[in-house]
Amino acid sequence: xxxxxxxxxxxxxxxxxxxxxxxxxxxxxxxxxxxxxxxxxxxxxxxxxxxxxxxxxxxxxxxxxxxxxxxxxxxxxxxxxxxxxxxxxxxxxxxxxxxxxxxxxxxxxxxxxxxxxxxxxxxxxxxxxxxxxxxxxxxxxxxxxxxxxxxxxxxxxxxxxxxxxxxxxxxxxxxxxxxxxxxxxxxxxxxxxxxxxxxxxxxxxxxxxxxxxxxxxxxxxxxxxxxxxxxxxxxxxxxxxxxxxxxxxxxxxxxxxxxxxxxxxxxxxxxxxxxxxxxxxxxxxxxxxxxxxxxxxxxxxxxxxxxxxxxxxxxxxxxxxxxxxxxxxxxxxxxxxxxxxxxxxxxxxxxxxxxxxxxxxxxxxxxxxxxxxxxxxxxxxxxxxxxxxxxxxxxxxxxxxxxxxxxxxxxxxxxxxxxxxxxxxxxxxxxxxxxxxxxxxxxxxxxxxxxxxxxxxxxxxxxxxxxxxxxxxxxxxxxxxxxxxxxxxxxxxxxxxxxxxxx
Ligand code: GLU
Numbered sequence: 223x224x225x226x227x228x229x230x231x232x233x234x235x236x237x238x239x240x241x242x243x244x245x246x247x248x249x250x251x252x253x254x255x256x257x258x259x260x261x262x263x264x265x266x267x268x269x270x271x272x273x274x275x276x277x278x279x280x281x282x283x284x285x286x287x288x289x290x291x292x293x294x295x296x297x298x299x300x301x302x303x304x305x306x307x308x309x310x311x312x313x314x315x316x317x318x319x320x321x322x323x324x325x326x327x328x329x330x331x332x333x334x335x336x337x338x339x340x341x342x343x344x345x346x347x348x349x350x351x352x353x354x355x356x357x358x359x360x361x362x363x364x365x366x367x368x369x370x371x372x373x374x375x376x377x378x379x380x381x382x383x384x385x386x387x388x389x390x391x392x393x394x395x396x397x398x399x400x401x402x403x404x405x406x407x408x409x410x411x412x413x414x415x416x417x418x419x420x421x422x423x424x425x426x427x428x429x430x431x432x433x434x435x436x437x438x439x440x441x442x443x444x445x446x447x448x449x450x451x452x453x454x455x456x457x458x459x460x461x462x463x464x465x466x467x468x469x470x471x472x473x474x475x476x477x478x479x480x481x482x483x484x485x486x487x488x489x490x491x492x493x494x495x496x497x498x499x500x501x502x503x504x505x506x507x508x509x510x511x512x513x514x515x516x517x518x519x520x521x522x523x524x525x526x527x528x529x530x531x532x533x534x535x536x537x538x539x540x541x542x543x544x545x546x547x548x549x550x551x552x553x554x555x556x557x558x559x560x561x562x563x564x565x566x567x568x569x570x571x572x573x574x575x576x577x578x579x580x581x582x583x584x585x586x587x588x589x590x591x592x593x594x595x596x597x598x599x600x601x602x603x604x605x606x607x608x609x610x611x612x613x614x615x616x617x618x619x620x621x622x623x624x625x626x627x628x629x630x631x632x633x634x635x636x637x638x639x640x641x642x643x644x645x646x647x648x649x650x651x652x653x654x655x656x657x658x659x660x661x662x663x664x665x666x667x668x669x670x671x672x673x674x675x676x677x678x679x680x681x682x683x684x685x686x687x688x689x690x691x692x693x694x695x696x697x698x699x700x701x702x703x704x705x706x707x708x709x710x711x712x713x714x715x716x717x718x719x720x721x722x723x724x725x
Pocket of ligand 1: 445
């Protein structure tokens with residue numbers, strides 16, 4: 223996409239924001255929005271504000287708020303102003319700003335830019351039906367726009383509670399979307415809309431522009447699903463300029479593409495692959511997940527015609543031009559997400575892989591909390607065995623369980639035992655045990671030499687048949703890290719005991 227107007231006004235520092243609602247578990251779509259807003263702010267050396275849209279007490283909850291803060295910290299998307307860190311424009315939870323919205327709504331009423339509407343739900347529905355039947359636009363028809371004080375008093379006397387509606391100026395709305403270029407909404411498509419419910423609850427169409435104006439937000443990147451509310455938001459900014467809320471300017475908007483899941487459907491919050499916490503539980507690295515999320519609508523510019531999918535956050539920030547965001551729907555591909563995460567694991571020094579693995583081993587109760595030094599050292603020694611083989615950190619827990627598990631808890635996969643530890647396999651295990659019992663030096667090279675001599679040369683077995691029974695007896699599974707190194711780490715007495723146990 224080419225911009226008709228540059229995305230950033232050089233004379234005005236960028237202030238971007240992320241303002242999720244704390245309902246349910248944080249999801250992938252949210253994280254993508256947060257990442258793009260953050261990367262945009264960082265790319266332009268601007269500020270990133272993290273605000274919480276918790277105006278709906280019936281849906282929002284503290285647990286969900288805590289998770290959002292937690293997951294933003296885990297991802298490393300730091301914010302300059304916002305919840306938990308504070309700033310000059312707080313508070314940053316909308317539930318703590320209700321007086322601000324009430325004040326702005328009142329000023330809009332006083333200025334004649336908004337009005338109280340007393341229509342009941344039934345009345346609205348009836349008129350909507352009629353409009354549809356006649357092929358007229360079915361939004362609010364403006365019936366209560368110009369009620370006299372007497373008419374209002376009469377409705378109040380009936381006990382009706384009014385909503386507050388914003389008076390939409392009758393004109394077409396055109397704005398230059400940062401992702402999609404110029405977009406126009408015809409006057410007929412945007413009617414007067416509710417900014418405050420009859421129970422006094424302000425809606426996000428009021429609270430977000432209010433906060434964006436008061437917090438000096440210059441750029442709003444958000445999901446395409448709320449594109450249709452943008453003309454309303456822009457109309458509010460124009461009204462704010464008249465009543466002195468904010469500095470009178472309107473932020474630039476950019477709408478990020480939909481993310482499609484399986485079967486060409488929009489990825490829903492309820493799809494399992496949407497659950498952000500699940501990625502942390504499975505052992506995705508934050509940098510791996512962010513790298514993949516960046517690809518949902520964006521890509522690193524090719525260098526000499528070569529495209530590169532794997533990059534770090536610093537490279538992302540350096541290259542993040544919002545004009546490169548692709549307006550077409552992005553496809554979520556879990557296999558690719560895992561592959562990219564695996565690449566990031568391999569990019570880490572092995573010592574760091576060990577450090578990142580530790581909490582997963584503790585969660586699996588294979589290492590205690592606090593961890594004892596010998597177990598930390600064992601993990602450091604074992605990390606090289608899995609470094610090249612895993613796409614997620616929890617895979618290492620499965621592969622290395624045999625090293626950490628108490629001997630009483632050690633189990634062998636039944637199917638693998640049936641295939642590998644039949645009578646012939648047991649004979650192989652016995653020969654292996656006898657050869658290893660004789661070994662003077664317990665290291666990888668000596669273990670390998672002894673097993674080759676006894677099983678391949680001695681019994682005349684092909685290597686795969688020779689080592690399978692040993693592997694299953696000692697590690698509990700046919701799928702495990704390299705065998706000889708594994709035995710070295712497990713130690714002589716535990717290795718011999720496990721080989722004896724299957725006989
Ligand atoms: N809470 C809204 C959302 O996550 C944000 C609305 C906005 O960005 O203005 O979709």
